[in-house]
Amino acid sequence: MLMANDFLSQSSAKEQIGDNPFLPEDIIITILKRLPVKSLIRFRCVCKDWKDLLKTPSFITEHLHHSVDENPLLFLQWGHKLDPLHFHILNHKGQLLEVQPPLPLMDSSFSIHIVGCSNGLLCLHCNDLETSLRFPLVWNPATREIRQVPSPIKNNIQFLALGFGFSPVDNDYKILVSQERADIDSLSNPLEVYSLRTGSWKEIKVEDFGGLGISDFSVTVNGAMFWFGHKVTNIAENDLFVYHEMVVSFDMVMEVFTLIPLPCDDDNSRKSFLSVYENKLAMLCDTENENYESYRTDLWVMEEGALSSGERWSWTKKYSISTSSSIYLLGIWLDKIVYCSIGLPPYDEPESETNHRTIDVLYTLNLSTHEWVHFNCPQGGYPISIIFNYAESLMPIANIHPRS
Amino acid sequence: MSSSVEAITVLSSDGDEFKITVSAAKLSKPLNWMLEDVCFSDDCDEVPTIEVNSKTLVKVIEYCEKHAPRANSGASDSDAEELKKWDIEFMKMDVKDILFHILMAANYLHMEGLYDLACQTAADLMKGMTVSQIRKIFHIKNDFSSEEQEQLRRQHPGCSFD
Structure with missing residues (x-):
């Protein structure tokens, strides 16, 4: 394999x-790995050596790691599936930058949602409302490269994109789809996986899930996708239904699903969000306190593997923080919990500032210092619907590089 | 042992003598090894040469002397803040003039902090440069043929070779 360093060893093109x-x-x-993608795209025209260097997998990986560490970004989508596309990026300095959606999708006849985000690539699930055609797209907003993924083989008409993520073991990006059914969120065969590396779909055989439903939001960490899952069991004779909640995981290499028990069974708690904390699966629970006036957010983190307790999974409650009913949870970014306000700020502010704050405001809550920071968002009229941890990268969509 | 002296004398590649305190010299791994190996005392006549020109060495020593107290004892947050401001002022230099020399020196002297700072400064300066300005500071010739330039323009509308 060619290394980044090989390209610049010739000095024929240099002059003193x-x-x-x-x-x-x-x-x-x-030096180059510290430059934003925008500059690097310009500098492809400096000379052939640089053009080739900027394409090497080793440089792309080095640049990505630097970007993740030094310039972690938050990708925001506003509105719901049918609203006009509206994307922003928030940087760690608190600046909100608008992202131009891919041109072919500006047409209002598309309903679009982000399936997942990994290494600077986003997977979008597009539904053309006029033709009812559905297709997944992979998009790199930094390089503006976009590629339509061919339709799945078995689920070519109606399908649901369940997850998208990077699998470090086989150095591949995968999209998981299932058949769409009337009971929308039910996980059902046939299931198919698309590999960006091979550029092909593959059906995967799994056991019958027996009415297992999953939420339409997935989280990918360490080569596995995770969803909230639920199952209704009918206890015969009495017409009693028991509702079980759990986490459902999909191992992208072994291609198997696993049901993982949830940590708590607190009736007051709404198991609101799956997220990633310190590179582990995390769950955020919003709970109304008994006085019905205040809320708290609990952060649970899951350990997986052979644990000393003999269990395969263990959940630990890392934080429990009082919040407010006027905000809703969006996820975790940089060890901070991200909320959006419905109206009033989640903490006491001086009088002058609280007046008329009804616009959308993004809040971050630092878990160790309990410090709140707010970011005023443009008044687009649409609430923030989803956030993703994002970093700019040069990652190409076509010809995802082979294992290095 | 070197512990008895507070400052050592070194020679630049131009042959000029410079004094650097022991605590500042410790910021560089090679200099630190030298301190452990060589006897530095007033009657020691061996003066080590550092393969860095005088103009650059002055700046490198200035950086070391400023950063040594913090590196050796740790410092409060306000000190760190002050040091950051100092770094920004320190790095206000011409890329054509001295920045690349500092980069080379920091690399050669294994000074991680200065190396990172200089790389970031270079990257920040490059953001605002045109392609031909980049070629100039890196001594690179445009080796694309006019056909190749045309092809690249077709693939990436708006790309500039100037």
């Missing part, structure tokens, strides 16, 4: 000007 020293290739790479 003034006192400036020639920089060795490793230093050039260390």
